[in-house]
Amino acid sequence: MFPGARDADPDDPGSAADYVFVGAPLDVSTSFRPGTRFGPGELRKHAATFEDYHPETRTHFSDCSxxxxxxVRAWNDATAYLDYLEGVLTDVHWNDATPLLVGGEHTVTVAAVRALDPDVFVALDAHLDLREDLDGDPLSHSTVTRHALDVADEAVVVGARAGNEHEWERATESDVTAVPPEDAADWSPDFAEDREVYLSVDIDAADPGFAPGTGTLEPFGLAPREMRDAVRAVAPQAVGFDVVEVNDHDDGQTATLAAKLLRAFVHHHADA
Incomplete structure (x- = not known):
């Protein structure tokens, strides 16, 4: 169990809770280093040392419900898995709780966006993820932003620094904003107050020096403090959150950062 949380009702997820941690250990399309199936467990493990008290918001995580x-046990059929996961997250949403989805590969985000139907999709990500497919797979982890735009009106990718020529061309269109790492510290959301936002954190947005435990490393990335500040800024308008692409190929640095970002989201979302 994630430290500071309690068991959810498996038959009625989200009931009597404000936030629901849902592990989604899908690991079928990782294109370099697999291992994202271990992500949810790694976050639970490495959050164990965190203090319960959050000084910025003066709140306790254990009081955030x-x-x-x-x-949600994964299998090899990504289409069927996403359909099932979407149902779980829809139940959480219909109970007026905010899902905290923990991957697994980034593909799991597609289920959350479909379930929550946001106006804006914000991703902290090294990659644009605007491909039609990767090696013939239309549900590759490299297609997530494209799928999100089937639902959301616009997408913002903070920390973007990798993509093919077609993706960079697509990112020049009016419904996509790519924020490079050097501009991330100055970026802040300016969405209208009635716009619902979904926030996805692909941990490879971080520079590999801070987060080596992920599948597709991209140097020259974000610092943890920049990621935390972006999460804090987006949290008040967010209807859902995920952190994905954590694997077990390090000594816990990556999972610790991911778990801390999840905690930051909860504290600042609850405080708002």
Whole structure:
């Protein structure tokens, strides 16, 4: 169980909770280093040392009404898995709780966006993820932003520094904003107050020096403090949150950062 959370009702996720941690250990399309199936467990493990008290918001995580649903066991059929996961997240949403989805590969975000139907999709990500497919797979982790734009009106990718020529051309269109790492510290959301936002954190947005435990490393990335500040800024308008692409190929640095960002989201979302 995620430290500071309690068990969720498996038959009625989100009931009597404000936030629900849902593990989604899908690991079928990782194109370089697999291992994202271990992400939810790594976050639970490495959050164990965190203090309960959050000084910026003067709140305790254990008072934020977080429930842990456990992991939605993954299998190799990504289409069927996303349909099932979407149902779980829809139940959480219909209970007026905010899902905290923890991957697994970035593909799991597609289920959350479909379930929550946001106006704006914000991703902290090294990659634009605007491909039609990767090696013939239309549900590759490299297609997430494109799928999100089937639902959301616009997408913002903070920390973007990798993509093919077609993706960079697509990113020049009016519904996509790519914020390079050097501009991330000065970026802040300026969405209208009635716009609902979904926030996705692909941990490879971080520079590999801070987060080596991920599948597709991209140097010259974001610092943890820049990621934290972006999460804090977006949290008040967010209807859902995820952190994805954590694997077990380090000594816990990456999972610790991911768990801390999840905690920051909860504290600042609850405070708002």
């Amino acid at each position: 977080v429930a842990d649903y456990g992991d």
